[in-house]
Amino acid sequence: MLSDVNTLQWLYGSMFKSRYYEECMEKAYLEGKQPVFNMANGPVPGEMHLSNGQEPCAVGVCAHLNADDAVFATHRPHHIAIAKGVNLKAMTAEIFGKKSGLSGGRGGHMHLFDPTVNFACSGIIAEGMGPAAGVALARKLRNEPGIAVAFIGEGAANQGAFHETMNLAAVWKLPFVCIIEDNAWGISVSKTDATSVPRNDVRAASYGIPGEYIEGNDPLAIYDAAERAIKRARSGQGPSLIEIETYRLAGHFMGDTEAYRPEGEKDELFSKDPIPKFRKHLLESGTLDETGLKKIEEAMYKEVDDAFEFARSAAEPEPIEALEKVFA
Amino acid sequence: MSTVKRKLTIAKAISESISLEMEADENVFVMGEDIAKLGGVFGTTTGLLDKFGPERVRDTPISETAFIGAAVGAAAVGMRPIVELMFVDFFGVCMDAIYNLAAKNCYFSGGNQPIPMVLMTSVGGGYGDAGQHSQCLYGTFAHLPGMKVVIPSNAYDAKGLMHTAVVDNNPVIFMLHKNLQGMGWLGTEKKSIVDVPKEIYGVPFGKAAIVRKGKDITLVGLGVTVHMALDAANKLEKEGVDAEVIDLRSLVPLDRETIFNSVSKTGRLLVIDDDYISYGVTGEIISSVAEQDSSVFKTSPQRIAYPDIPIPFTRPMEQFALPNKDKIFNTAKEMMEGK
Ligand SMILES: Cc1ncc(C[n+]2csc(CCOP(=O)(O)OP(=O)(O)O)c2C)c(N)n1
Numbered sequence: 001m002l003s004d005v006n007t008l009q010w011l012y013g014s015m016f017k018s019r020y021y022e023e024c025m026e027k028a029y030l031e032g033k034q035p036v037f038n039m040a041n042g043p044v045p046g047e048m049h050l051s052n053g054q055e056p057c058a059v060g061v062c063a064h065l066n067a068d069d070a071v072f073a074t075h076r077p078h079h080i081a082i083a084k085g086v087n088l089k090a091m092t093a094e095i096f097g098k099k100s101g102l103s104g105g106r107g108g109h110m111h112l113f114d115p116t117v118n119f120a121c122s123g124i125i126a127e128g129m130g131p132a133a134g135v136a137l138a139r140k141l142r143n144e145p146g147i148a149v150a151f152i153g154e155g156a157a158n159q160g161a162f163h164e165t166m167n168l169a170a171v172w173k174l175p176f177v178c179i180i181e182d183n184a185w186g187i188s189v190s191k192t193d194a195t196s197v198p199r200n201d202v203r204a205a206s207y208g209i210p211g212e213y214i215e216g217n218d219p220l221a222i223y224d225a226a227e228r229a230i231k232r233a234r235s236g237q238g239p240s241l242i243e244i245e246t247y248r249l250a251g252h253f254m255g256d257t258e259a260y261r262p263e264g265e266k267d268e269l270f271s272k273d274p275i276p277k278f279r280k281h282l283l284e285s286g287t288l289d290e291t292g293l294k295k296i297e298e299a300m301y302k303e304v305d306d307a308f309e310f311a312r313s314a315a316e317p318e319p320i321e322a323l324e325k326v327f328a
Numbered sequence: 329m330s331t332v333k334r335k336l337t338i339a340k341a342i343s344e345s346i347s348l349e350m351e352a353d354e355n356v357f358v359m360g361e362d363i364a365k366l367g368g369v370f371g372t373t374t375g376l377l378d379k380f381g382p383e384r385v386r387d388t389p390i391s392e393t394a395f396i397g398a399a400v401g402a403a404a405v406g407m408r409p410i411v412e413l414m415f416v417d418f419f420g421v422c423m424d425a426i427y428n429l430a431a432k433n434c435y436f437s438g439g440n441q442p443i444p445m446v447l448m449t450s451v452g453g454g455y456g457d458a459g460q461h462s463q464c465l466y467g468t469f470a471h472l473p474g475m476k477v478v479i480p481s482n483a484y485d486a487k488g489l490m491h492t493a494v495v496d497n498n499p500v501i502f503m504l505h506k507n508l509q510g511m512g513w514l515g516t517e518k519k520s521i522v523d524v525p526k527e528i529y530g531v532p533f534g535k536a537a538i539v540r541k542g543k544d545i546t547l548v549g550l551g552v553t554v555h556m557a558l559d560a561a562n563k564l565e566k567e568g569v570d571a572e573v574i575d576l577r578s579l580v581p582l583d584r585e586t587i588f589n590s591v592s593k594t595g596r597l598l599v600i601d602d603d604y605i606s607y608g609v610t611g612e613i614i615s616s617v618a619e620q621d622s623s624v625f626k627t628s629p630q631r632i633a634y635p636d637i638p639i640p641f642t643r644p645m646e647q648f649a650l651p652n653k654d655k656i657f658n659t660a661k662e663m664m665e666g667k
Contacts, residue, residue, distance in 0.1 A: 038455075038515050045456025045643060097456070097642030108458040108641025123460040124418060125390050158389035160421065186390055188366035194389040255513045260365050319648030322640050 002223055007063060008287050009296060011219050014062075015055035015275050017300040018079040021088075022050045022250070024308050025078070025095070029254055037255055043096055043312070046108055051079035053217070053249035056274045057181045058083035060222025060244075061149060064230045068146035070135040072128030073121035075110045076181075080151055081121070086114040088307040098314035105317045106325065118146070126152055126159035129178070133165050136174035136233075147175035147233040154243065155186025157200045166241065170207040173238035177229045180241070183248035188260040204241040211241040217274045220281075247272065333523040337510025339371040341483035341524050342448075345490035346373065346410060348528045350380055353408060356494060359386040359395055360412030360448075369414045370450050370509050392422035396447070400429045403445040408494055410446045416503065417460045419449070430499040431474030442497040446490070451479075452505045452552055452602060454650055455514055458641035464634070466550065466601070467608030469501045470579040476500045476533055477579040481508065481554040482520045485577055488531030496533070505551040517555045534581030538590065542572035545596035545660055548587060548613055550576040553600040553651055560656035569664050579609060584616045588624075591617050595626030596663050600651050605633035627663050632656060 002008065025048065032042030039045060051058070054076070062083035065071065073080040081091055087102070094101030095109045102114055110123035118135070122128060132150035139146045156162055157180055169176040180200050184191050197203065204211025210232070212225050222244055229240035247269040251258050258266070282288045288296075336344070350356045358373055364387040367374035377385045388395040392413060399409040413419065419426060426447065434442045453462025470477045476498055480486035486504070493500040508520040539554060540561050547557040554575040561571035572590050576583065591597045597617060599610040610631035617624065632651045640646050 037513055039457070039513050040455035040515060046641065047457055047461065097644075101642075105642030105645060106459075106638075106640045108456065110460065111458055111641070123458070124421065155390045158391045160391070160393045186361075187369070188362045189387045189389070193387060316644050317642055319644045322637060322645035322649050323635060326637050 002220055005287060008282060011059045011063060011223065012278055012282060012288075012293070013296045013300055014059045014083050015219065015278065016297055017304060018055045018058065018082045019052060019275055020300055021078060021082060021304050022052050024304055026050060026254065028096075028308065039255065044109070047075075048109060048254040049076040049252065050250040050254065051076050053247035053269065053273065054181055054183060055079045056217050056219040056222050057151070057179060057244045057246050060219045061151075061177075061179055061226040063223055064226055065149065066146070067117045068144070070118035070132060070146065070148040072132040072148070072150045073119070074125070074128065074151060074153060074156070075121070075123045076153070077110070077112055077121035081112055081114070081119055084119045085117045086112065086119050087116070088303060089310040090114070092307040092311035093314045096311040096314070097316070098311060099317040099321075100314045104321060104325070126156040126161040128152065129161045129165035133169045133174055133176055136169065136176040137172065139175055147177065147230060149177045149179060151179045151181060153186060154180055154182040154184070154191050154200060155189070155194060156180075157203070158194055166203075166207045166209070166239070169239040170209045173236065175233040175236070176239040177226070177233055178239065178241050179226075180243040181246050182243050183246050185248060185252070187252045200243045201241060207241070209239050209241060212243070214242065214244045217244070217246045217272065219274065219278055247274075249273065332526050335521050336483045336524040337516060337521050338480065338483045338486045338504060339374070339509045339511060341487040342372040342490055342504070343367070343374045343376065344524070345487040347376060347379060349491065349494040350376070350384065352528065353494075355406060356408045356410065357384040357386070358410045358412065359388050359399070361388055361390060361414060363387060363412045368412060370504065370506070370511050372448065372504065372509070373412060392418065393425060396422045397425040397429065399445050399447075400425055400433065400443055403443045404433065404441050408444050410448060410494065412448045414450055415461050416449045416451045416465045417463050419465070426475070426499075427472045431472055434498065435474060443499050444497045446493045446500045446502050448502040448504065450506050450509065451503045452507055453639050453646060454507060456641060456643060456646065459638040462639040464503070464601075464603035466503065466579055466603045467612075470609065470612075471607075474499065475580065477503070478533065478577065479503045479505070479551040479579065480577065481551055481575050482522045483524050484522050485531050485537070487524050488529050489533070489577065491528055492530045492533055495530075503551070507552045508555075517552065519555050519558065531577070533578040534583050536577055536583035536586040537575040538572060538586065539575045540571065540573040542570040542594065544570045544594055545598060545663060546572050546574060546587070546590040546594045547598050547600065547656065547660065548574045548576065549600045550579070550609065551602070553602055556651060556653045557600055557656055559653040560660060563653065563657045564660055567661065569660065571660065582612070582616070584620075587613060588617050588620050592621075592624045595624060597625070597629040598656065598660055598663060599629070599631045600656055601631070601633040602651055603634055604636055605631065606636050608633065627666055630659050630663060632659060
């Protein structure tokens with residue numbers, strides 16, 4: 001069991017930062033969209049998929065990664081981007097569509113690219129699988145350090161790209177890890193209604209690789225499982241598959257009424273919120289006292305507030321810039 | 329036809345139309361992501377699950393290659409599947425089932441195995457959803473032979489075109505524009521919400537509608553650009569320009585005759601499309617008139633369409649790239665002035 005205080009602090013701080021980031025994003029997103037909700041309005045238009053509740057998946061895995069290691073995330077990318085160390089100011093400016101954003105405002109919340117830390121995400125389900133395997137292949141061919149991790153949702157594990165890439169990565173023994181964030185829902189369709197097996201870790205057997213299922217949305221258990229898989233990848237033994245039980249505490253996207261959820265499900269999930277739970281664990285285990293925790297939290301508030309301040313005050317791009325960057 | 333009419337959004341007209349078709353023919357069934365319990369992300373299948381049950385109204389896994397391929401197979405043996413895939417941008421993952429199977433099997437089988445299926449999707453941007461959730465791709469599907477391609481601009485046409493699509497013996501790509509559908513989470517063009525009869529009726533494919541008569545210039549649009557053209561025409565009228573506006577309604581088959589007849593009368597052609605400009609709808613319309621008789625043109629035909637760039641997220645860039653009524657007005661005025 002993990003005992004390194006710095007790592008424990010980082011796990012908590014990163015989860016806390018991520019949650020506070022989403023809370024600020026939710027407020028910013030709703031500006032201009034009330035009383036009548038219209039996705040086109042406000043400082044952040046378009047779809048918005050928040051990651052509240054899924055923070056343990058991001059931190060438990062990214063704690064083991066360096067800038068050399070590539071991460072491919074999904075349409076729900078903020079927690080993973082934050083844990084991977086994506087430039088928070090430039091990321092926020094991108095989501096606000098500003099010139100100083102990661103892509104000058106061309107990508108937006110579903111298309112965040114920070115090559116300096118090898119992070120990318122996209123909006124088509126399971127689309128990150130192939131590119132992640134490709135980075136892993138390049139690392140292997142060039143004998144470079146670095147592995148690749150693809151994060152997908154449990155709904156994406158029914159896509160062709162998932163199965164094809166798992167087989168490819170396995171047959172080529174690529175330094176690759178697939179992380180499935182199982183929040184039990186793909187928009188309104190439950191995992192039970194969409195997936196032929198209760199847990200996707202069993203599918204690892206069909207690729208001849210290790211598979212694990214991690215219950216409880218617990219950052220420490222995730223940390224341990226990710227360590228095993230990432231060690232295996234780094235030592236040339238090939239890919240692994242990890243599915244993590246996690247909770248989507250927000251709607252699929254903002255504006256989702258979540259009428260498809262069974263009565264009481266949300267309340268139960270909120271009662272298991274991983275962040276207060278982990279905070280309690282740190283206190284009770286004597287890892288950090290209240291003062292120590294507050295200090296971390298204050299630092300995170302500041303970092304996030306600064307990023308939003310930066311994004312809000314940043315300049316808009318010129319309209320004509322739309323025509324640039326189509327080709328390299 | 330009875331006189332009972334109500335104003336409906338396109339989404340409501342579509343769900344009503346599908347419901348009537350399912351009542352009329354038990355071979356009709358619906359499948360897609362979030363179409364059953366949720367009633368479709370765009371509300372085009374609302375109420376169908378309650379009415380027809382989970383056998384005929386099926387939520388699918390996120391496995392487009394499988395369920396669109398499955399629709400081709402079911403259609404081959406006489407079912408009439410209506411398949412929904414929320415955004416046209418997602419068709420990349422399952423394109424083979426569409427353009428190599430659905431579109432070609434009739435021909436490959438010498439006409440012995442038609443594929444009567446409807447593939448329904450949503451298109452268009454303008455609300456900051458970025459480059460994988462805002463495309464139109466009309467031209468892409470219309471270019472590939474073997475599929476009919478339909479784009480209604482209002483609820484009346486939507487319901488009638490859906491009837492025609494379901495009874496057609498061929499694959500039909502049914503494209504609904506997000507600015508017109510009438511979902512709770514996005515604004516809706518008011519002119520798309522019109523009177524819709526309760527009963528089944530058909531609107532034929534390949535018959536463009538002249539939605540505004542005029543003598544000076546022909547504005548051709550489809551889906552949302554029809555409404556932009558109508559708005560521009562109202563503005564042009566104040567400047568003494570009498571514009572005719574044509575709603576294509578279907579791209580395959582394309583009503584070249586109505587367009588040609590209009591341009592023969594006005595001598596001026598401006599085509600407006602929110603799909604990518606090159607190798608697309610606008611070029612096809614202009615060349616179809618030019619190759620019939622280029623002497624009808626009093627001035628060079630013009631087009632306004634999306635530049636050849638992926639769709640940017642940020643509002644200033646996206647609005648810059650989209651067609652709008654001012655761009656249409658300005659270009660039309662220049663054409664009238666012979667510039
Ligand atoms: C190929 C493709 N099909 C459908 C969609 C629409 N879509 C967006 S998110 C989503 C559900 C994804 O569920 P899951 O993978 O479990 O991730 P979660 O949203 O739960 O994080 C769907 C169907 C898409 N973006 N791409």
